[in-house]
Amino acid sequence: MAQDTAHVGAGPATKRPEVVRAKESPVVDPEQVIRAITAIDGGPRVLKLYMEMCARCGTCASQCPVYYGKAEKKYNPVERSDLIRDIYKKHCTTTGKLLGALVGARDYRDGELEAWAEHFYTCTGCRRCATYCPMGIDNSVIARKGRAILEAAGMTPDTMQKVVRISLETGNTDGASPEAFKAAIEFLEEEMKEEHGVDIKIPVDVVGADYFYVPPSGDVLVNPEATTGVAKVFYALGLQDRWTMSSHYFDGANYGLFTGNDADMKADNKPYVEEAKRLGCKVLFMGECGHAYRIMKMMMEPARWWGDLPFTIMNCMEFTAEQIKAGKLQFDKSKNPQPVTYHDPCNFGRSCDIVEEPRIILKASCQDFREMYPNRGENWCCGGGGGLSAMDDIHEFRMTVSGVKKMEQVRATGAKYVAAACSNCKRQLAQLMEYYKEDIAVGGVHDMLSRSILINGKAAKRVDYT
Amino acid sequence: MQPQAVVFGGKEYTLDRHGFLDPPEQWDEDFAEGMARKLGIHGGLTGDHWAFLQYLRKKFLEERTVPAVVPACADNGLRLSRLRALFPTGYHRGACKIAGINFAFMRDTNLWLTYENIPSVEPEHRVDDLGFLQDFKTWNERFAEWVVRGWGLPEGLTDRHWAVIRYLQTSYRETASIPTVYDVCRSQGIGLEELGRLFPEGYHRGACRAAGLPFMT
Numbered sequence: 219m220a221q222d223t224a225h226v227g228a229g230p231a232t233k234r235p236e237v238v239r240a241k242e243s244p245v246v247d248p249e250q251v252i253r254a255i256t257a258i259d260g261g262p263r264v265l266k267l268y269m270e271m272c273a274r275c276g277t278c279a280s281q282c283p284v285y286y287g288k289a290e291k292k293y294n295p296v297e298r299s300d301l302i303r304d305i306y307k308k309h310c311t312t313t314g315k316l317l318g319a320l321v322g323a324r325d326y327r328d329g330e331l332e333a334w335a336e337h338f339y340t341c342t343g344c345r346r347c348a349t350y351c352p353m354g355i356d357n358s359v360i361a362r363k364g365r366a367i368l369e370a371a372g373m374t375p376d377t378m379q380k381v382v383r384i385s386l387e388t389g390n391t392d393g394a395s396p397e398a399f400k401a402a403i404e405f406l407e408e409e410m411k412e413e414h415g416v417d418i419k420i421p422v423d424v425v426g427a428d429y430f431y432v433p434p435s436g437d438v439l440v441n442p443e444a445t446t447g448v449a450k451v452f453y454a455l456g457l458q459d460r461w462t463m464s465s466h467y468f469d470g471a472n473y474g475l476f477t478g479n480d481a482d483m484k485a486d487n488k489p490y491v492e493e494a495k496r497l498g499c500k501v502l503f504m505g506e507c508g509h510a511y512r513i514m515k516m517m518m519e520p521a522r523w524w525g526d527l528p529f530t531i532m533n534c535m536e537f538t539a540e541q542i543k544a545g546k547l548q549f550d551k552s553k554n555p556q557p558v559t560y561h562d563p564c565n566f567g568r569s570c571d572i573v574e575e576p577r578i579i580l581k582a583s584c585q586d587f588r589e590m591y592p593n594r595g596e597n598w599c600c601g602g603g604g605g606l607s608a609m610d611d612i613h614e615f616r617m618t619v620s621g622v623k624k625m626e627q628v629r630a631t632g633a634k635y636v637a638a639a640c641s642n643c644k645r646q647l648a649q650l651m652e653y654y655k656e657d658i659a660v661g662g663v664h665d666m667l668s669r670s671i672l673i674n675g676k677a678a679k680r681v682d683y684t
Numbered sequence: 685m686q687p688q689a690v691v692f693g694g695k696e697y698t699l700d701r702h703g704f705l706d707p708p709e710q711w712d713e714d715f716a717e718g719m720a721r722k723l724g725i726h727g728g729l730t731g732d733h734w735a736f737l738q739y740l741r742k743k744f745l746e747e748r749t750v751p752a753v754v755p756a757c758a759d760n761g762l763r764l765s766r767l768r769a770l771f772p773t774g775y776h777r778g779a780c781k782i783a784g785i786n787f788a789f790m791r792d793t794n795l796w797l798t799y800e801n802i803p804s805v806e807p808e809h810r811v812d813d814l815g816f817l818q819d820f821k822t823w824n825e826r827f828a829e830w831v832v833r834g835w836g837l838p839e840g841l842t843d844r845h846w847a848v849i850r851y852l853q854t855s856y857r858e859t860a861s862i863p864t865v866y867d868v869c870r871s872q873g874i875g876l877e878e879l880g881r882l883f884p885e886g887y888h889r890g891a892c893r894a895a896g897l898p899f900m901t
Contacts, residue, residue: 435799680765
């Protein structure tokens, strides 16, 4: 086997593009910033209303994971949104034009953008404030507008720029070649063969398959159990010839959402839709990635970015939960005896209403499932949302400010495994456990399924090498 | 988390805030052995460990890259469970850490490498409601390490701890009963106070539990 897959490691490194860093001190044209803000007036009505409706009641601050972690003025969502709102008032509202500072209006101050780069990247975009705001103001939308202004000025943080760039150039944020991907898939098939003694296939590039599976970043190369879980579901249902993955597009991550760059977001999205069409699939089958699913299901499809679609969009957890409800999958729960809790990723819980499905899967595959409170649409963010999870220069902030509430919630459950259907949440959660020296494992939902699902009446049996 | 330092074999090594060797030039075999013990490899590094570590060092030093866990296992013909058995804390937090690859290099090579979660293993040991091992035969050093986590032992489990644990196990195996605390003190030539210092959680809930003995009813 070693010879068969000897070329695996060689793939990614050579293809990695050079990262173009932002200029040391970008020249920012104040007019450009003001133009971007006044454009809100003629843009989507909802953002315009966000500019005009805030009652400054402070409800958002009381519901914000960042402000909970540290009650500083700069972490208050209102204050952050006011960076844009105040300038908008100055230029676009009658009271602002006439009364100025009396109604909080002010003009853009030269050099202010430097500070914005910090402020708008301390919002996790979790939208918890929007759930509670009596006016329904979604501060994450305003923060994204702020990030878009930073992006236009070339001031997006390096990590974000790099992820977007690699993704646009290779189709995948990890920059792995199709050969490396195929070899990794082969390896996972061997893993499953060892676990179950039967050939469970992960079809690749099969034209005419019904389901085209798009996992989140890393779920093949780094956290492979989610992928083997999905493969086992298809096998157990007798559908193992009806699904496929793509060796070119296997990573749903789309950081254009986080940098506020709509053009990048669409450019990153398009190849996946094209590939789904090329493969002729009936269902674009999204993996455990909140923002990837949200972009596909809540943005691309309803806004008709690419016109009519010859396929529907579904999340793998919806599919698996349906099959469990129909009694088509069986489990040996004793394989997962430890207490398990589920962290609702904001993009699934609040933005896509995928809340019961992961619970159905975890309750079916684990002995001791525990809720954390609050949960579902009211869950607290892990502290790494909005792409922050990938930024290690703010590691300390993520651990001691934005992630504090989540850590308290997890501890209160007494769980030894936190499942999250999101790579960004998983990275943040794993770092939290390390930081606070908690002996709690972190992983996905289908990971737990993979360990307990019965294939031909038997759950996975791993060779014990210890 | 601030940058830290560790001392192995009398030498000091500086680590970054994630606990990875930094700068990487400090790496030597003493570091690898010391870090391995810290990361739950109690028997020291074996030939299998070294083969994998050398593969990683070669990739790191000559090819200036770090493969992701799946390609790395595929290259070396290792099953994931074998890797987990070799490196209980996982690939990036285990093998790469021992191989002296620094966190920043790994992250800059491929962000997703650092997305690997704490290794997902079936819980290795079944315990009862009180945290006592259900089946004595399944005991290994990792269980003892797991039990003493959170006790705040300054140097973790020392030779003196292991001597007590081994005595308890031998005695339990031979007599099928749990020795009294006085038997233990006599055999080790220590007093109750000393034993209390070694096992701050007490004799039964501390020492016997770490040794994998069942709860005495």
